[in-house]
Amino acid sequence: MQKNVTVINHPLISHKVALLRDKNTNTKQFRELVEEISTLLTYEAFKDIPTITVEVETPLERTQQQMIAENSVAVIPILRAGLGMVNGVHTLFPTAKVGHIGMYRDEETCRPQEYYCKLPQGIENKICIVLDPMLATGGSAIAAVDLLKQKGAKNIKCMHLIAAPEGIKALHGAHPDIQIYCAVQDRQLNEHNYILPGLGDAGDRLFGTK
Numbered sequence: 001m002q003k004n005v006t007v008i009n010h011p012l013i014s015h016k017v018a019l020l021r022d023k024n025t026n027t028k029q030f031r032e033l034v035e036e037i038s039t040l041l042t043y044e045a046f047k048d049i050p051t052i053t054v055e056v057e058t059p060l061e062r063t064q065q066q067m068i069a070e071n072s073v074a075v076i077p078i079l080r081a082g083l084g085m086v087n088g089v090h091t092l093f094p095t096a097k098v099g100h101i102g103m104y105r106d107e108e109t110c111r112p113q114e115y116y117c118k119l120p121q122g123i124e125n126k127i128c129i130v131l132d133p134m135l136a137t138g139g140s141a142i143a144a145v146d147l148l149k150q151k152g153a154k155n156i157k158c159m160h161l162i163a164a165p166e167g168i169k170a171l172h173g174a175h176p177d178i179q180i181y182c183a184v185q186d187r188q189l190n191e192h193n194y195i196l197p198g199l200g201d202a203g204d205r206l207f208g209t210k
């Protein structure tokens with residue numbers, strides 16, 4: 001495993017991923033599971049976020065404590081499916097700003113097509129965490145990171161629920177400077193570039209569009 005790639009090995013995550021994969025899991029349960037796993041991933045992805053020292057008055061005395069600086073984090077869901085992860089991050093860190101990148105995979109070529117980008121102001125000074133449940137070929141994540149770098153972002157992480165080895169290799173190859181977090185690494189892509197065993201189409205399962 002490359003040094004910038006963290007696959008979280010945890011029974012709670014594994015349990016929830018099993019439920020997420022199950023084709024009988026309905027839209028409501030699927031949405032809740034995506035949020036819950038994203039919260040667990042957030043705990044790991046925030047491990048090395050810089051902190052500042054603040055003074056706090058407890059009922060007993062004054063003390064110093066570390067806090068994450070105001071305005072220092074932006075989460076960037078890749079539409080559509082990344083949207084399902086935002087509440088999971090906000091559960092632990094409600095003040096994270098949210099930017100949106102709209103991208104879909106062309107059905108023929110599987111290449112990402114960008115259709116929307118709106119980022120919080122001052123993106124160049126924030127830690128940007130790209131959210132997308134699926135890292136398949138890696139094309140969408142690579143294009144999102146390309147775009148963030150063009151806009152001036154310097155500190156970028158990517159958070160995925162399920163990653164294919166092909167996607168991890170491609171993303172790490174294109175952007176060796178970014179940290180990748182995923183709940184599980186799957187076996188391979190199929191001939192349509194879907195992840196095996198995977199969970200199917202994340203956007204369709206989140207939003208009930210199929």
Ligand code: PRP
Binds near residue numbers: 080135193
């Ligand atoms: C899915 C998924 C990722 C992308 C992953 O989105 O949410 O964005 O595919 O594939 P890649 O690693 O090969 O680029 P999709 O393109 O289906 O769009 P949607 O979220 O609007 O359904």
Ligand code: URA
Binds near residue numbers: 134196198202203
């Ligand atoms: N996008 C998905 O939603 N699922 C896959 O398996 C691959 C890309």
